[in-house]
Each structure stands twice: as C-alpha cells, then as structure tokens.
Amino acid sequence: MDEIQKKLTAPSKASREDVTGRIISYTCIAAIIILVISILYFITSRGIATFTTNHVSLWQFLSGKEWNPGTLNAKGQPQVGALPMIVTSFSVTILAALVATPFAIAVALFMTDIAPKNGAKFLQPVIELLVGIPSVVYGFIGLTVVVPFIRHLFGGTGSGILAGTIVLFVMVLPTITSLSVDALRAVPTYFRSASLALGATRFQTIYKVLLRAAMPRLLTAVIFGMARAFGEALAVQMVIGNAVLMPRNLVTPTSTLTSQLTTNIGNTIMGTLPNNALWSLALILLLMSLVFNLLIRCIGKRGEIKS
Amino acid sequence: MTAVGSTALQPLVEQAAQDYQASNKKVNLTVQGGGSGTGLSQVQQGAVQIGNSDIFAEQSSGIKANKLVDHKVAVVGMTPVVNPSTGVTNISMAQLRDIFTGKITNWKQVGGKDQKISVINRAQGSGTRATFESAVLEGKKAVTSQEQDSNGTVQKLVSSTPGAISYLAFSYVNDKVKALSIGNVKPTDKNVTTNKWTIWSYEHMYTKGQPNKATEGFLKYMNSGKVQNSLVHKLGYISIHDMKVTKNAKNVVTK
Numbered sequence: 001m002d003e004i005q006k007k008l009t010a011p012s013k014a015s016r017e018d019v020t021g022r023i024i025s026y027t028c029i030a031a032i033i034i035l036v037i038s039i040l041y042f043i044t045s046r047g048i049a050t051f052t053t054n055h056v057s058l059w060q061f062l063s064g065k066e067w068n069p070g071t072l073n074a075k076g077q078p079q080v081g082a083l084p085m086i087v088t089s090f091s092v093t094i095l096a097a098l099v100a101t102p103f104a105i106a107v108a109l110f111m112t113d114i115a116p117k118n119g120a121k122f123l124q125p126v127i128e129l130l131v132g133i134p135s136v137v138y139g140f141i142g143l144t145v146v147v148p149f150i151r152h153l154f155g156g157t158g159s160g161i162l163a164g165t166i167v168l169f170v171m172v173l174p175t176i177t178s179l180s181v182d183a184l185r186a187v188p189t190y191f192r193s194a195s196l197a198l199g200a201t202r203f204q205t206i207y208k209v210l211l212r213a214a215m216p217r218l219l220t221a222v223i224f225g226m227a228r229a230f231g232e233a234l235a236v237q238m239v240i241g242n243a244v245l246m247p248r249n250l251v252t253p254t255s256t257l258t259s260q261l262t263t264n265i266g267n268t269i270m271g272t273l274p275n276n277a278l279w280s281l282a283l284i285l286l287l288m289s290l291v292f293n294l295l296i297r298c299i300g301k302r303g304e305i306k307s
Numbered sequence: 308m309t310a311v312g313s314t315a316l317q318p319l320v321e322q323a324a325q326d327y328q329a330s331n332k333k334v335n336l337t338v339q340g341g342g343s344g345t346g347l348s349q350v351q352q353g354a355v356q357i358g359n360s361d362i363f364a365e366q367s368s369g370i371k372a373n374k375l376v377d378h379k380v381a382v383v384g385m386t387p388v389v390n391p392s393t394g395v396t397n398i399s400m401a402q403l404r405d406i407f408t409g410k411i412t413n414w415k416q417v418g419g420k421d422q423k424i425s426v427i428n429r430a431q432g433s434g435t436r437a438t439f440e441s442a443v444l445e446g447k448k449a450v451t452s453q454e455q456d457s458n459g460t461v462q463k464l465v466s467s468t469p470g471a472i473s474y475l476a477f478s479y480v481n482d483k484v485k486a487l488s489i490g491n492v493k494p495t496d497k498n499v500t501t502n503k504w505t506i507w508s509y510e511h512m513y514t515k516g517q518p519n520k521a522t523e524g525f526l527k528y529m530n531s532g533k534v535q536n537s538l539v540h541k542l543g544y545i546s547i548h549d550m551k552v553t554k555n556a557k558n559v560v561t562k
Contacts, residue, residue, distance in 0.1 A: 070368075070431060071448065148467060157425050157453065157468050242430075242454040253453045263456040266342025267432030270352075272369035274432060275344075 040286070047283025049276040056080055056273075061280065067244035067260075069274035080277045082257070084246045086284065089256040091161050091247065092236065093229040096168035100176055101222050108180035109206060113192075130174040139235035142167040147239055154251045159241035162250040167235050172225035179221030183214040216299050223299070227292040231285065233258035257281045308521055311339045312346015312359030313434055314457065315383060315476055316510040319542050320359060320529075326538070327528050334521060343367075343434040350375065350513050356522045358513040361434020365556035372556075376517060380529045381510040381544040384477045385439055386494035388462075388484040392469050395419035397488040404443055406472060409450030414470060426452040427464055427473035438508040439474045441558050474506070478543025496545050502552040502560050509554070510544065 011019075050056050056078060064081020072078055107127075111119045146166050151158030187210055195205040211218070241253025242263055255263075261278055268275035310320055317340050324336040341349075343360040347370045350358025361383070364372035387403055389395060393414045398406075405411040406424055415421045428449060429436035433456070440449060455461050458479040465471045466483035477494065480486045486494050489504075498504035518526060528534060535546040554560045 067451075068431065068448070143463070151468065156423075157464075157471070159453065237456075238460075242456075243452050244454075245451055255454075263430045263454060264432060266340075266456075267344040267430055267434075269344045269348040269367060269369040271348075275369075 043279065043282050043286050046276065046279035047286075048280070050080065050273065050280040054078065054273045054276060056277075062086070065246055069268075069277040078273050078277075080273070080280075082277075082281060082284070084244050085255050085257045085260055085281065088161060088164075088240070088247055088254045089230060089258070092164040092168055092240075092256060093226050095161065095165040096172055096229045097176075097222055097226045099165065099169045100173045100225060104173055104176035104180050104221070104225075105211075105218065107177050108184055109210075111181055112184040113202070113206060113210065127174045127177050130170070131178075135171065135232060135235040136238075138167050138171055139238035142235060142239040150251055156251050157241060157253055158251065159239050159253050160249075160251045161240070161247050161254060163239040164236050164256070165250075167239055168229045168232060171232060171235065172229050175228050176221050176225040179224055180214075180218055183217030183221055184210060186217060187213045216302060219299050220296050223292055223296050227289055230288055230292070231258065233262045237262050257285055261285075308335065308357070308525065309337045309339065309355040310357035310359055310512065311341050311349050311355045312357075313343045313361045313510065314340040315361050315434060316359045316381070316512075319381060319510070319539065319544055320512070322538055322542065323529055323534050324525070326534075327525055331524070334525070336525065342432075344432055347375075347513065350515055353515055356514065356518070357526075360511045360513060361508055362437050363509075363511065363556035364513060366437065375513045375515060378512045378514065378518075378526050378529070379509045379547055380512050380526075381535075381539050381547055382499060382507055382550055383438075383510055383544055384494060384496065384499040384504060384507045385435060385474050386477060386480060386486045386504075386506065387472060387474050387489070388465050388480060388486050390465055390467075390469055390471045391483070391485045393419045393422060393472075393485070395487065396485065397491055399490050400443065403487075403489060404445065404447065407440075407444060407449050408447050422470040425468055425471045426450055427461055427468075427471055428452050428454045429461065429474075430454045430456045434508065435474065435476060439506060442506040476543070496549075499545055500549045500551050502554075505560075507545070507554075509547075 050061065051058055060077065061080055061082055063083055064079070065083050066079040066081045067084065068079040107123060111123050142163055146163050147158040149158070150160075150163055191209055191213055192205060195209045200208065236256055237259035240256055240259050242255050242259050243253040244255045244260065245252065247254040261281055264274070265278055268278060310324070317338060321338045324338050328334055328336055343362055344367065346358035346360050347364055347367055349355045351370055351374065358375070360367075364370045364375050364377065387398070395414060395417055398417055402411060402417045406417070407426060409426075411417060412424050413421065414424055431454070435458070453464075455464060458475055461473045462475055462479050462481065462484060465473050475484070477496070488494065492498055492503050494504055499507045512526060512529065514522060514526075530547070535548050539546045552560050552562050
C-alpha cells in the first residue's frame with residue numbers, strides 16, 4: 001500500500017521536467033527584467049545629471065537653440081539647447097512616415113487583395129531583402145547618390161532633412177508594408193464577401209470596408225515605422241549634415257538626436273557636462289520610444305476587430 | 308595590454324603592435340579606436356593600460372592630467388582643404404580665421420570664384436578640431452556648421468561639395484581635394500618640424516602613473532628608430548625625432 005502511495009505522490013520524471021522548465025524560463029525572464037531595469041536606470045540617472053549636477057534648466061535644454069556643451073554663454077550657463085535636434089528628429093520621422101505610408105499600403109493591398117498569389121510570391125522576398133540591408137549601406141547610398149542629386153537640384157550642400165527623409169523612407173517602407181499586410185490579412189474574409197455580395201466594386205470594397213476595418217492596425221504599422229525612423233542613427237548621420245542649426249528648409253544641414261549622439265560620444269569624457277548632455281539626448285530618445293509604444297498599445301486595444 | 312582612443316593614431320599603433328607582437332610572442336596587445344575622449348577617460352579609470360589621444364590631457368576637462376604620464380610618439384600636421392573648384396590655393400591666417408568664424412562667406416572675398424563657402428567642421432571635442440581651432444581661431448568661436456566625425460567622411464564631402472572647406476590630417480589629403488597654403492607657407496612635413504607651419508599636434512600615448520614593464524617595452528619600441536624612421540613616415544605621420552621645436556599644453560612653442 002505504502003509503495004503504491006509513494007509511487008503516486010512522488011514526483012514523476014515528467015513533473016520534474018516541468019519544474020526544471022519553469023525554473024529555466026523564470027530565470028531568463030528575471031534576467032531580462034533586470035537588464036531592462038538597469039538600462040532604464042543607467043540612461044535616466046546619466047540623463048538627468050545634466051539638470052541635477054550641472055544645473056541646466058530643463059526648459060533651457062528643451063527650448064535653447066545653441067548647442068556647444070563645452071562652452072559657456074554670456075550668462076555663464078553652458079550652451080545646451082537641444083531644440084534643433086528635437087525638431088529635426090521629429091521632422092524626418094513624420095515626413096518619412098507620410099511618404100512611406102501610401103506606398104506601403106498600396107504594396108500591402110496588392111499582396112493581399114489584388115494579386116494575392118503572384119504579388120506575395122514576388123514582393124515578399126523583395127520586402128524581406130530591404131529589411132536585411134544594413135543601415136550603413138543605406139547611409140552610404142544616401143551619401144553618394146541622394147546627397148549629390150539634391151545638391152544638383154537645390155544647390156547648397158545637399159544634406160539635410162530631405163536627404164534624411166528619402167533614406168528613411170526606404171528604410172521604414174518594409175516595416176510598414178509587412179505590418180500592413182498582417183493588418184489587412186486579419187480582416188475576416190466575410191467582410192470582403194459581404195461587400196462584394198452587395199455589389200461593391202473591388203475599389204469600393206478596399207476603400208469602404210477593408211481600410212476602415214484595418215485602420216487601427218494600419219496606424220500601429222505606421223507608428224512602428226516611425227519608431228524605427230526616430231531611432232535610426234547611422235544612415236541618417238551620414239546624410240543629415242550634422243550641423244546643430246534649426247532647419248530653415250528641407251535642404252539645409254541640420255542634426256538629429258541620434259546623429260549627434262553617434263558623432264560625439266567618443267570625444268566626450270564620462271562625468272563631464274558634454275557627456276551628460278549627450279545622455280540627456282539619449283533619455284529623450286528613450287522617452288519617445290516609450291511614447292510610441294504606449295500609442296501602439298492604446299490604438300491596438302481600441303481597434304480589435306469585433307466579429 | 309590594451310590601447311584605446313584616438314582614431315588618428317590608431318593605424319600607427321595597430322601596425323606597430325602587430326610588428327611588435329611578431330617578435331615578442333608573449334605580449335598580447337589589443338588596439339581600439341573610440342576617440343581621444345574615450346582613450347583619456349578609460350586610462351584614467353585604469354580600464355586600459357594605454358590611452359591614445361590627439362590632445363594634451365591638460366586640455367581636456369574632466370581629466371586629472373597630473374595622474375597621467377605623457378608619451379609623445381608622433382606628430383600630425385593638419386591643413387585646410389578646399390574643393391578644387393573654388394580656385395583658391397593660398398590664403399592668409401586672418402582670412403582662414405574669418406572663414407571659420409563665419410565672417411567671410413564667399414570665395415570671391417579671398418580671390419576665388421563667386422561661390423558660397425560651405426564650412427565642414429569636425430565634431431566638437433575631436434582632437435583634430437581642437438588642434439585646428441587652437442592654431443587658427445585664437446579663441447574665437449567657430450561658426451555652427453556641418454560636423455563630421457571622421458577624416459574619411461570629411462575628405463569625401465570636401466571633394467564632392469562645390470565651395471566646401473574643411474581641414475584634414477596630411478595623410479588624408481589626396482588629389483581630389485586642394486590643400487591650401489597659409490601666407491605662402493606650404494603644408495609640408497618639413498615646415499611642421501620647424502613650426503613654420505603651425506597647425507600640428509602631438510600624438511600622445513598616456514599611461515596612468517609610470518607604465519608597467521610590458522607597457523614600457525612597447526612604448527620604448529614605439530619610440531625606437533625602427534618605428535620612427537620607417538613606419539611613422541610610411542603611414543603619413545611625422546617622426547617625433549625630426550621635430551626641431553616643442554609645444555606644451557598651453558600651445559607655447561619653444562626651440
């Protein structure tokens with residue numbers, strides 16, 4: 001009797017595996033959580049040092065237009081005005097998303113509704129290829145092809161927001177496209193069938209039913225693309241010009257948050273103001289990606305297709 | 308043993324380290340870039356044995372220079388370069404200063420074509436920029452303009468942008484960009500050694516306190532005739548042995 005009881009209550013091999021599996025996955029999760037928290041803590045503590053240790057006012061940082069962290073202005077305050085970089089970062093991001101979205105949705109519609117078989121077969125690898133190209137290659141093409149072309153058309157140096165937008169357009173296109181494809185595929189077939197049964201043409205179906213039903217997820221796709229554009233450093237740095245000046249138009253050299261970071265981080269010394277100021281830029285980037293994430297969650301929750 | 312820092316010095320140290328390790332099998336030397344600031348702060352923290360820098364530790368804020376020992380291993384000359392289309396080959400120091408502070412904005416003001424000047428700077432805090440500004444600007448502030456983070460990119464941009472001006476280390480000057488003479492003095496190694504050409508800087512290898520034995524061995528090798536007389540010239544630097552003048556951290560030159 002005892003033996004049977006023992007046999008039944010003692011942990012079996014399978015249940016032991018269960019415990020091991022649980023331990024492994026919890027350890028991994030804990031490691032990742034610790035990693036994320038320490039990254040957040042590190043960037044935040046470094047980023048706010050500009051304001052706590054170096055006593056730069058937050059308002060001056062966000063609204064100032066002079067960026068020379070090494071030198072003091074007439075009032076003896078360090079010149080750390082990040083406004084030109086903030087404006088440029090947002091400009092290239094929004095412009096790239098605006099230009100890329102129509103193309104991306106058109107390609108996505110082609111792949112899901114217009115020519116699902118051949119379109120997907122041909123375009124899927126093309127999109128995947130675009131994703132796989134490293135950003136330095138995009139930047140190099142931008143520097144050798146796009147920048148001279150813009151210089152030829154508009155004069156000046158050719159680098160600036162326009163060049164950045166063109167390079168980012170190509171880089172976010174595959175992101176937005178593949179997410180848009182998922183969005184359109186998620187619209188139930190009976191939505192399409194019902195619309196067609198009512199006598200709507202294909203264009204009417206796409207315009208009145210498909211795009212509307214998929215709208216929240218399409219928006220998510222666009223925001224994902226924007227998040228990618230906002231954080232892109234290398235390619236943008238090569239074509240933006242890296243002059244910390246307010247952009248007067250689309251073809252004057254200017255600088256984004258990321259390009260300023262990559263250009264200067266190696267030349268500054270840990271713990272000094274020029275270094276802290278760069279961490280503050282990194283903190284802005286971190287907060288913005290948080291905002292993008294929240295937006296995606298918010299839209300995603302509201303827009304689930306109810307059937 | 309690890310040497311980190313200046314990208315301007317990196318090629319020389321890399322090559323020398325390779326040769327040194329070939330004859331000293333026990334030594335294991337890693338050479339990395341990262342920039343002068345990284346080199347100075349890492350050697351100060353004791354994270355690496357050698358910090359490579361284009362500038363004196365005294366000129367860098369946040370570095371306790373008295374804790375570091377300076378080993379000068381080479382000299383680099385820098386020259387203003389322009390796009391060949393500007394039609395300018397010689398310029399005065401005052402004109403050069405006015406261009407980089409934004410007072411002169413068209414090439415015809417200095418005897419060139421009627422063409423807008425595009426100033427391309429190096430990143431703030433870069434060693435090349437610090438050297439150029441201390442020699443040329445006399446403490447005035449440079450005009451805010453394009454900033455690039457490497458000699459290579461600057462060379463490419465100057466050669467392709469009409470009206471562009473920037474500055475490069477001698478070894479990066481090629482036939483696609485035009486190196487300017489200043490007050491009819493040509494940017495040559497010989498003029499640097501006598502300080503007739505004033506835009507130059509030392510390449511420093513800093514150690515924290517006196518170097519240990521292995522590090523000292525390598526630094527001695529860097530200073531030996533084998534490196535100074537062949538490798539240094541081959542890679543476009545100027546040998547520290549050829550210098551007829553010295554410069555201190557306050558930019559005072561003595562014979």
